[in-house]
Amino acid sequence: xxxxxxxxxxxxxxxxxxxxxxxxxxxxxxxxxxxxxxxxxxxxxxxxxxxxxxxxxxxxxxxxxxxxxxxxxxxxxxxxxxxxxxxxxxxxxxxxxxxxxxxxxxxxxxxxxxxxxxxxxxxxxxxxxxxxxxxxxxxxxxxxxxxxxxxxxxxxxxxxxxxxxxxxxxxxxxxxxxxxxxxxxxxxxxxxxxxxxxxx
Amino acid sequence: xxxxxxxxxxxxxxxxxxxxxxxxxxxxxxxxxxxxxxxxxxxxxxxxxxxxxxxxxxxxxxxxxxxxxxxxxxxxxxxxxxxxxxxxxxxxxxxxxxxxxxxxxxxxxxxxxxxxxxxxxxxxxxxxxxxxxxxxxxxxxxxxxxxxxxxxxxxxxxxxxxxxxxxxxxxxxxxxxxxxxxxxxxxxxxxxxxxxxxxxxxxxxxxxxxxxxxxxxxxxxxxxxxxxxxxxxxxxxxxxxxxxxxxxxxxxxxxxxxxxxxxxxxxxxxxxxxxxxxxxxxxxxxxxxxxxxxxxxxxxxxxxxxxxxxxxxxxxxxxxxxxxxxxxxxxxxxxxxxxxxxxxxxxxxxxxxxxxxxxxxxxxxxxxxxxxx
Numbered sequence: 024x025x026x027x028x029x030x031x032x033x034x035x036x037x038x039x040x041x042x043x044x045x046x047x048x049x050x051x052x053x054x055x056x057x058x059x060x061x062x063x064x065x066x067x068x069x070x071x072x073x074x075x076x077x078x079x080x081x082x083x084x085x086x087x088x089x090x091x092x093x094x095x096x097x098x099x100x101x102x103x104x105x106x107x108x109x110x111x112x113x114x115x116x117x118x119x120x121x122x123x124x125x126x127x128x129x130x131x132x133x134x135x136x137x138x139x140x141x142x143x144x145x146x147x148x149x150x151x152x153x154x155x156x157x158x159x160x161x162x163x164x165x166x167x168x169x170x171x172x173x174x175x176x177x178x179x180x181x182x183x184x185x186x187x188x189x190x191x192x193x194x195x196x197x198x199x200x201x202x203x204x205x206x207x208x209x210x211x212x213x214x215x216x217x218x219x220x221x222x223x
Numbered sequence: 224x225x226x227x228x229x230x231x232x233x234x235x236x237x238x239x240x241x242x243x244x245x246x247x248x249x250x251x252x253x254x255x256x257x258x259x260x261x262x263x264x265x266x267x268x269x270x271x272x273x274x275x276x277x278x279x280x281x282x283x284x285x286x287x288x289x290x291x292x293x294x295x296x297x298x299x300x301x302x303x304x305x306x307x308x309x310x311x312x313x314x315x316x317x318x319x320x321x322x323x324x325x326x327x328x329x330x331x332x333x334x335x336x337x338x339x340x341x342x343x344x345x346x347x348x349x350x351x352x353x354x355x356x357x358x359x360x361x362x363x364x365x366x367x368x369x370x371x372x373x374x375x376x377x378x379x380x381x382x383x384x385x386x387x388x389x390x391x392x393x394x395x396x397x398x399x400x401x402x403x404x405x406x407x408x409x410x411x412x413x414x415x416x417x418x419x420x421x422x423x424x425x426x427x428x429x430x431x432x433x434x435x436x437x438x439x440x441x442x443x444x445x446x447x448x449x450x451x452x453x454x455x456x457x458x459x460x461x462x463x464x465x466x467x468x469x470x471x472x473x474x475x476x477x478x479x480x481x482x483x484x485x486x487x488x489x490x491x492x493x494x495x496x497x498x499x500x501x502x503x504x505x506x507x508x509x510x511x512x513x514x515x516x517x518x519x520x521x522x523x524x525x526x527x528x529x530x531x532x533x534x535x536x537x538x539x540x541x542x543x544x545x546x547x548x549x550x551x552x553x554x555x556x557x558x559x560x561x562x563x564x565x566x567x568x569x570x571x572x573x574x575x576x577x578x579x580x581x582x583x584x585x586x587x588x589x590x591x592x593x594x595x596x
Binding site: 066075080082159 | 377
């Protein structure tokens with residue numbers, strides 16, 4: 024029994040309880056807060072696995088940015104409680120069981136086939152050269168910008184496309200712009216009419 | 224079980240807890256006296272006296288205020304969402320407090336009577352059958368030196384938004400809700416510029432570990448600060464400016480205190496809060512001010528580095544606190560001097576001025592870094 028085990032059990036239990044909270048709550052705000060708790064406890068689990076960078080990123084990206092947006096939207100729309108829309112999704116529940124089984128099979132496969140011998144973790148006091156230590160920023164950056172540079176760049180292009188796409192969808196013509204276009208069109212029509220009159 | 228008690232982990236955890244307790248008390252004192260200093264300095268700026276009745280020159284005022292906060296009636300309005308209303312101040316304060324474990328207060332210092340203390344601890348633990356070997360002759364003035372120190376600070380400060388937004392929503396009052404929404408929008412916007420601005424320092428230092436960033440700035444008789452240190456001093460000065468402005472916005476202070484603009488929103492997200500819950504919000508604001516001041520000191524002004532630190536390591540604590548107090552004074556000074564922005568001006572400034580400037584600064588820093596570093 025080590026401290027890491029105690030921490031693991033505590034935060035794993037917290038994550039599971041909060042995950043149930045996410046799906047069982049009727050009020051979307053409570054669900055969102057449950058999800059934040061899940062993400063934070065996962066970050067702590069990453070810390071006990073010496074994945075410091077992943078842990079920090081988990082909180083910055085998911086808990087700090089994406090969930091803030093979720094909470095923001097829920098509050099802005101002021102959704103009081105879940106509306107009765109379950110009848111629209113009656114086919115989804117037949118999909119749920121196979122998906123759950125697939126996920127379970129994946130977990131079993133990981134537990135069965137992945138090498139589970141723990142990596143030797145450096146103690147808190149002697150870290151050594153950071154780029155050789157598992158989970159440090161230097162180590163991850165080294166991998167990301169040498170061996171995995173193409174997947175990394177591909178992912179960033181994908182995200183860029185998503186940003187451009189959302190901007191395109193959200194773009195709205197300004198009223199004066201519309202008025203200008205209408206004016207130009209009517210002038211064109213008038214000119215055509217006057218040309219026809221001259222021709223006649 | 225005995226292996227658990229004997230392990231190096233337990234000694235590490237207890238040592239960390241003791242340090243956290245000491246730093247925490249220290250930071251609470253600094254926070255309490257920042258409030259007092261704010262009231263006195265504002266009074267000087269506005270040509271009045273300020274609190275000067277409790278103790279000599281009002282020096283016991285923070286404790287009187289604390290007692291008042293504790294004994295005031297704790298009102299929970301009927302229409303609020305009770306659980307979230309109670310939870311919100313806690314969500315604000317805990318992440319703000321958690322950051323203090325990576326503050327580098329000073330260099331490795333010799334502890335007075337360190338050998339006696341460590342001998343006593345070893346003897347006492349040996350009496351109850353433990354085999355500890357504690358060495359406290361020199362101690363580090365930080366709780367932990369994380370490899371991701373800076374990211375840890377950013378992660379936790381971004382969690383503080385939830386407390387404000389949840390508090391505003393749970394209060395079930397239009398002023399609180401508007402204040403909470405404004406505040407979160409503002410913090411999300413300025414967080415970008417804040418995080419991007421520090422990249423120049425990271426290129427200079429080559430690490431995210433706050434203790435190493437400070438160590439990298441030692442030299443030149445303690446004046447090799449990042450804003451003076453070639454080759455990246457120019458991007459660092461720009462980054463420092465951007466950081467300072469966005470830090471003020473990030474902590475919701477004047478001139479960016481839109482979330483609690485009295486004339487429009489009563490008191491913003493904490494309008495409905497009273498007693499100790501209000502005090503928690505209040506404390507969190509000052510702890511956050513302290514955090515951004517500590518980060519500014521550490522990243523740009525050399526942390527505990529200063530003249531004479533090599534000879535007298537304890538002097539490092541003095542330099543560190545002097546720089547942090549300078550930033551805290553700057554906050555108060557600005558509050559006494561500047562008027563408030565309008566909301567659209569605030570958003571325009573954040574997204575159209577600070578963010579492009581920070582991005583440009585990254586390009587500049589990278590180019591200089593590639594060419595000269």
